[in-house]
Amino acid sequence: MFKGLGVILVSAALAFVGCSGDKKAENKVAAKEDKSAKTIIVGATPVPHSEILEVVKPLLAKEGYTLEIKVFNDYVIPNKVTDSGEIDANFFQHTPYLNEFNKSQGTKLVSVGNIHIEPIGVYSKKIKALSELQEGDSVAIPNDPSNAGRALDVLANAELIKLKDADHKTKLDIVENPKNLKFTELEAAQLPRVIEDFTIAVINTNYALPAGLNPSTDALALESSNSPYANILVVKAGNENSDKTKALLKALQSDEVKKFIVEKYKGAIVPAF
CATH class of the missing domain: 3.40.190.10 (Periplasmic binding protein-like II)
Structure with a gap:
């Protein structure tokens, strides 16, 4: 009788440990998913794009988002990794370049808003x-x-x-x-x-x-200040209205960013919003 009871207790304990382990694993997955949902990864070239994004970091933090800036020194890779979903958005190019890139590379990237103009x-x-x-x-x-x-x-x-x-x-x-x-x-x-x-x-x-x-x-x-080559925020088609995109665009088109561009670059770069 007692031997049978011992087997039952051991089995119950193992079941409890198993359930506890499953619960911890589920919690870890949920935590990871929550972190991913609140992390925005943006690809950018160094100057001025990454500098502007640094201004955006605290603005997004107030909205509960963590901004990760991936710096690139070319115009191809950031579009490729945005299209593949490795990053959420990129900020380095103008619309004519984006249109030509989509046409030649078969990517499906879209602009969600103008940020600034960099006269060539x-x-x-x-x-x-x-x-x-x-x-x-x-x-x-x-x-x-x-x-x-x-x-x-x-x-x-x-x-x-x-x-x-x-x-x-x-x-x-x-x-x-x-x-x-x-x-x-x-x-x-x-x-x-x-x-x-x-x-x-x-x-x-x-x-x-x-x-x-x-x-x-x-x-x-x-280049004239009325150039059509405004630098834009770009995301993969289908992500234009995501919460991340809306929060990022709002921060990039904020008064704080406009003030930074005007004071930092003194006319070399002009706000386009």
Whole structure:
């Protein structure tokens, strides 16, 4: 009798331990899921995007979210990992680049709002003004389709070249080049590092600033402030109205961020909301 009772008690104890273990495992899974639901991972290039996101961190914390910033030094990987779901959003590009990327890569990424404008500019370590350009001087521009066209537009507005009307302008769309300037297309991130190898280089602000080039003081020519190339917050299609996306966009378009952009960059970068 007592032996049988002992077996029953041992079995009951084991069952209790098993239930307790299952409960702890369930709690861990629930805690992990809750943390994931309250963590927003954003991919960004270093300047100014990651700097702006640092301002956003405490704003999101008040809403119960933890912001993780993943810094990238190119324009391809952050779109790839946003599309795959490895990160929640990215902040580094403008709409023409996004549209071209979706078309060429088959990704399904969408903009959820404008944040700021970074005027692309013409820089040089060899001349002090564009009027000093000589016959056959060298010009470096970005090699991605949207920024290449953007760079050519800046040069056309500076009356260095004339372009035919085209949706995506390339070197082949130059119809007049009075100084016979020699154009080289390179990866956008590489341009500040090779600026001394060319007479002039057309550089995106997010790469110019870390290299010590200030658009408002160093650029020989600068994109107009009414540029359509506003930098945007991007998410995977279907996530536009998620709680995370709404909270992130609200923080990025806040008065605190607008004040930071105005005071920090002093016109080199302009709020677009």
